[in-house]
Amino acid sequence: MGWAMTIGDDAALQLVISLHRLTRSLRRAAAAGGIGPTQLAVLALLTQQGPSRIGEIAAWVPCSQPTATSAVLGLESAGLIRREPDPTDGRASRILATERGAAALADIARGEAEVLAKRLASLRPDEIRRLAEAGPLLRRLAEAAD
Known part of the structure; x- marks a missing residue:
């Protein structure tokens, strides 16, 4: 029985919601230079995974193939991606x-x-330390699905 089993579905749900809210609020506050959320996901994927076909991009993002095509066209016109x-x-x-x-x-x-x-500056030093320690764990969780 793993940790996720002991915290229950509600606690896991609250963690997912919090992570999504944090990510969205950071993106809004930092301004992604006119790159939309799907385009950002596509660009991140291509940077991490390397050259990919439209169908692969759509499956990984995930989104429909027409949505992936639209995101690619926008990124391509901005010179952020290219085709080969x-x-x-x-x-x-x-x-x-x-x-x-x-x-x-x-x-x-x-x-x-x-x-x-x-x-983070609004948190106590012990809270900042706990969050910093969680970083590698969150990365492992993110990579476990890959």
């Missing part, structure tokens, strides 16, 4: 983040981190 021929299928293309796209994603993350750092 798929080496395994000459009829298809793969999408990849450009250097400019990776830099934009890093800038957005830095902006969110600055907002979070300001908010």
